[in-house]
Amino acid sequence: MKVRDIMTKDLTSCEKDVSIRELIFILDSAGVPNMPIVDEEDKVIGFISEKDIIRACLPGYFDMLHTASFIPDMNQISKKLEQISNDPVSKYMQKDMVVVSEDDDDLQAAEIIIRKNIKNLPVVDKYGRLVGQVKRIDLLRHLV
Amino acid sequence: MIITVTPNPAVDKIYWVDQLKMARETQDEFLTRARRSDTSAGGKGVNMSIFLSRLGVENVAMGFVGGHVGHVVVRDLRDEGVTTNFVWVNGETRTNVIVLEHGHEYVPIMINEPGPAISTEEVARFLRRYKRMLNRATWVILAGSLPPGVDGDMYRVLASMAREAGARVVISAERDALARGLLAAPYIIKPDIRVTPVVDNHPIGTRSEIIDAGKKIVADGTGIVIVSHEVTGDIAITADGVWEIHAPAKTTEFKNFVGADDVLLAGIVHMLNKGERLEDALRFGMAAGMISAESEAKICSDIDRIEKHMETISINKL
Numbered sequence: 001m002k003v004r005d006i007m008t009k010d011l012t013s014c015e016k017d018v019s020i021r022e023l024i025f026i027l028d029s030a031g032v033p034n035m036p037i038v039d040e041e042d043k044v045i046g047f048i049s050e051k052d053i054i055r056a057c058l059p060g061y062f063d064m065l066h067t068a069s070f071i072p073d074m075n076q077i078s079k080k081l082e083q084i085s086n087d088p089v090s091k092y093m094q095k096d097m098v099v100v101s102e103d104d105d106d107l108q109a110a111e112i113i114i115r116k117n118i119k120n121l122p123v124v125d126k127y128g129r130l131v132g133q134v135k136r137i138d139l140l141r142h143l144v
Numbered sequence: 145m146i147i148t149v150t151p152n153p154a155v156d157k158i159y160w161v162d163q164l165k166m167a168r169e170t171q172d173e174f175l176t177r178a179r180r181s182d183t184s185a186g187g188k189g190v191n192m193s194i195f196l197s198r199l200g201v202e203n204v205a206m207g208f209v210g211g212h213v214g215h216v217v218v219r220d221l222r223d224e225g226v227t228t229n230f231v232w233v234n235g236e237t238r239t240n241v242i243v244l245e246h247g248h249e250y251v252p253i254m255i256n257e258p259g260p261a262i263s264t265e266e267v268a269r270f271l272r273r274y275k276r277m278l279n280r281a282t283w284v285i286l287a288g289s290l291p292p293g294v295d296g297d298m299y300r301v302l303a304s305m306a307r308e309a310g311a312r313v314v315i316s317a318e319r320d321a322l323a324r325g326l327l328a329a330p331y332i333i334k335p336d337i338r339v340t341p342v343v344d345n346h347p348i349g350t351r352s353e354i355i356d357a358g359k360k361i362v363a364d365g366t367g368i369v370i371v372s373h374e375v376t377g378d379i380a381i382t383a384d385g386v387w388e389i390h391a392p393a394k395t396t397e398f399k400n401f402v403g404a405d406d407v408l409l410a411g412i413v414h415m416l417n418k419g420e421r422l423e424d425a426l427r428f429g430m431a432a433g434m435i436s437a438e439s440e441a442k443i444c445s446d447i448d449r450i451e452k453h454m455e456t457i458s459i460n461k462l
Contacts, residue, residue: 010229030232
C-alpha cells in the first residue's frame with residue numbers, strides 16, 4: 001500500500017509569518033495537534049506542534065529538570081505565551097522536519113511515526129508541495 | 145487539478161416525511177415524524193466536489209468552515225475522497241433543512257441559514273491560501289452564496305486571480321455575486337435562479353429572455369452561459385451558437401432534486417476537462433443531473449445509469 005492510499009487528504013497549513021496566536025486558533029478549530037508550514041508555492045518548509053509552543057513558554061533549563069514543581073503557577077507560562085503570541089511561527093517551528101512522498105510505502109511512514117514519536121507526518125508530491133498528512137489514526141484505521 | 149470554492153458550505157439535513165403536519169392548517173397536529181433522514185456535507189461547490197470525486201476526478205474543496213458543523217462538512221468530504229483545504233472561522237457553519245413530503249418530492253421545502261459572519265482577517269487568510277492553490281489549478285469552480293461579511297466582489301476577485309494563473313473559471317451563483325463575477329470574464333457561468341430569475345440586470349424568465357441575456361453576457365467575454373429554462377431543460381449560449389438541451393423526464397417522478405443542478409454543472413466540467421466536445425458535455429451533465437433528481441440519494445453518480453440516460457437527452461442547435 002502506498003502513502004497516498006492511507007493519508008488524510010487535508011491541506012490545512014500556514015505560512016511562516018502567521019502569528020502564534022493565529023496558529024493556536026487554527027490548531028484549536030481544526031482539532032489538530034500540529035501544522036505544516038508552507039511557502040508561497042505550498043512547499044513544506046517547517047512543522048510546528050502544540051509541544052513546540054509549550055516548550056517556547058517554559059524556561060530554557062526545563063528539559064534538565066525531572067519535575068515542574070519549581071514553577072509556582074501557570075501565570076508564568078501564561079505571561080510568556082502572551083509575550084510570544086505575536087511572534088511569527090517561523091521562530092519556533094522545526095526546520096529539520098521529516099516528510100514522506102505520496103508514492104512511499106505505508107510501512108516507511110509507519111516507521112517514521114513510531115521512531116520519531118510524532119502524531120502526523122506531512123505528505124508531499126514530487127515538487128515538495130503538501131498533498132496531505134499521514135496520521136497515527138490513519139495507520140490504525142488502515143490496519144483494522 | 146479542479147478546485148471548488150464554496151464560501152458558505154452547509155450540512156444538508158434531509159427529512160423524508162409521509163405528510164407534513166402544518167399546525168396553522170390542521171390546528172391540532174404539531175408533530176411530523178420523519179420516515180427517515182440523511183445528513184451530508186452540502187453547498188454547491190461541495191456537492192460538485194463529491195460528484196467529481198466519485199467519478200475519480202482529483203479535486204480540492206476550499207471555503208470557510210467553523211464549529212461542530214464545520215467538522216461534519218470536512219469529515220464528509222474526506223470520506224468521499226475529496227482533498228480539503230478550508231479556512232477555519234470563529235462562527236458555526238450553517239445547517240440547511242430540506243423536507244421531502246411523500247408524493248410531492250418535486251416541490252421540497254427548503255430552509256437555508258445565512259451562514260456565519262466572516263471577518264476581514266479570515267477572508268485575508270483564505271486569499272493567501274487560495275493564491276497558493278492556484279499554482280496547481282486547471283479549473284476553479286466558484287459556487288454558491290456568499291456568507292455575511294464577505295464582500296460582494298469576492299467572485300470577481302477570485303475569478304480574476306484564477307484567470308491570471310491560467311485556470312478556467314466556472315461561476316455558479318446568483319444576483320450581485322454573479323453579476324460582479326462576470327466582470328472577470330469567466331469560462332462558464334450557471335446562474336442560480338431559484339430566488340431571482342435575473343442575471344446582471346437582464347431578466348431570464350422566458351426562453352427568448354435567456355437567449356438575449358446569454359448573448360449579451362457572451363459578447364462581454366464569458367465563454368459559455370448555461371441557464372436552466374425548465375426543470376428538465378437547459379439553454380447553453382456560446383459565441384458559436386445556442387443549444388437547447390432537454391431531458392424527457394417527468395418532474396413528478398423526481399425523488400430528490402437537491403444538488404441535481406450541481407451534479408449537472410460538475411458533469412459538464414468533468415467532460416470538458418477530459419477534452420470532450422461541448423455538446424457531449426451538455427448531454428452528460430443533463431443526464432447526470434436527471435439521474436440524481438430521480439434518486440433518493442442527494443448525489444447519484446451511477447455512471448452506467450448516466451450513460452444510459454444520455455441516449456434520451458435531446459440537444460438542438462438553434
